[in-house]
Amino acid sequence: MILYGYYRSSASWRVRIAFALKGLSYEQRFRHLRKGEQLEPDYLKINPQGLVPSLVLADGTALTQSLAIIQYLDEIEPDPALVSGSAVERAKIRAASYVVACETHPVQNLKILERVRTLAGEETSVAWARQTISEGLSTFAALVANETGPYAFGEHPSLADICLIPQLANARRFGADTAIGRIPEIERACMQNAAFERTRPELQPDAE
Numbered sequence: 001m002i003l004y005g006y007y008r009s010s011a012s013w014r015v016r017i018a019f020a021l022k023g024l025s026y027e028q029r030f031r032h033l034r035k036g037e038q039l040e041p042d043y044l045k046i047n048p049q050g051l052v053p054s055l056v057l058a059d060g061t062a063l064t065q066s067l068a069i070i071q072y073l074d075e076i077e078p079d080p081a082l083v084s085g086s087a088v089e090r091a092k093i094r095a096a097s098y099v100v101a102c103e104t105h106p107v108q109n110l111k112i113l114e115r116v117r118t119l120a121g122e123e124t125s126v127a128w129a130r131q132t133i134s135e136g137l138s139t140f141a142a143l144v145a146n147e148t149g150p151y152a153f154g155e156h157p158s159l160a161d162i163c164l165i166p167q168l169a170n171a172r173r174f175g176a177d178t179a180i181g182r183i184p185e186i187e188r189a190c191m192q193n194a195a196f197e198r199t200r201p202e203l204q205p206d207a208e
């Protein structure tokens, strides 16, 4: 399997963590987002949205959207499960994950911030990202406040941790607070786990 990504892309990092947790091997190829390589015609054939990540399977099938890719990995390699527990527990894990992946990250991705910058300038664009991320992280923290740790939901990493940790890197880039509720405790647990630690952006072959 070939994963198309970018070292600093948080959605790509999610998929790298899922691969590492599952112990599945893959090849990495890179699209430099600042150079606009995600919009080149050959890549748009793989991902018509012009976003990373994309996963190309052995038969050439291209999968897009990090959560769909992670669910695919969870289905072909169910151990360890990334969304587990009772139906209620699984719904809670998904809700916290979607707060980051559906409500926070899409509002602060490169494409959107460039639009805000064009309309309202650099300062507004950074403030937009900071506020969006702060709201998302506060909601995530509220959703996991009464869960037992050390991970977001119990003793094992889940999709919620996979979504949270890369978003914290974005938070720091834009000066958003990350010390909210249980988030520091969850981050400590995740960063002691090799699947999170070894897939960090700085360690990727395309890191600058």
Ligand SMILES: N[C@@H](CCC(=O)N[C@@H](CS)C(=O)NCC(=O)O)C(=O)O
Residues within 6 Å of the ligand: 008, 009, 010, 011, 012, 033, 038, 050, 051, 052, 053, 064, 065, 066, 067, 101, 106, 109, 110, 111, 112
């Ligand atoms: N919902 C998508 C989001 C993908 C996304 O926004 N990727 C960003 C990098 S984290 C990207 O490719 N940005 C390029 C751009 O905005 O032009 C997913 O989860 O895969």
